[in-house]
Amino acid sequence: MYLGVEQAAIPADCPPHLQFLYDYDGPIGENNSLFVSVSRPGDGRAPQGRATIVASSFVDLKDWGESADYPARKQRYTDAAIARLGQFFDLRPDHIIHVEAGTPRTFERFTGRDRGAVGGLGMRVNSFGPFGFANRTPIPGLWLVGDCTHPGEGTAGVSYSALTVVRQMTAGGD
């Protein structure tokens, strides 16, 4: 969810990153948890007097890929996220300037990821660490990096996978 808002929507002393978990017994995802980044005045992400709020949540891909009511589902998620964000931010209608939502279909189209799975493989005990895809392959000269490989998701994990490969290659691996 990408929101352009009036600065008045942002509480005073708002931290730049927040993580919300609404129902502690509910899933960690599906709008029940939201990871939120907020622009700071003067950081270049929004004009003076305005701000950006970016919120993301994990979702089950199979519900989106074949959804018969995709536009309605997207709107439902958008409305629910705004309602939840509105518990912390002042999202009255005249504070909201721009609303855009990205779904797995969006990421599939614009990043070429299979079914829009940005973030790599879901991390579970049987796919984590030594049980995940290694960076080295049985094919000489072919290495794997990215968030589906060890150590996993996120820009830090992806950078580490690349660093691991570079170290092995420069140490004489093939």
Ligand SMILES: Cc1cc2nc3c(=O)[nH]c(=O)nc-3n(C[C@H](O)[C@H](O)[C@H](O)COP(=O)(O)OP(=O)(O)OC[C@H]3O[C@@H](n4cnc5c(N)ncnc54)[C@H](O)[C@@H]3O)c2cc1C
């Ligand atoms: C909304 C959202 C928020 C996120 N927030 C965070 C965060 O706060 N912190 C964090 O650490 N991570 C975050 N992530 C996860 C992070 O973005 C990914 O884990 C990371 O970008 C994966 O890097 P990658 O290089 O493996 O793949 P990608 O970044 O997907 O790069 C793959 C590239 O390959 C290109 N490509 C695809 N197919 C082809 C082809 N056939 N030919 C040529 N090029 C091709 C794509 O266009 C793309 O540029 C977030 C992801 C999303 C979607």
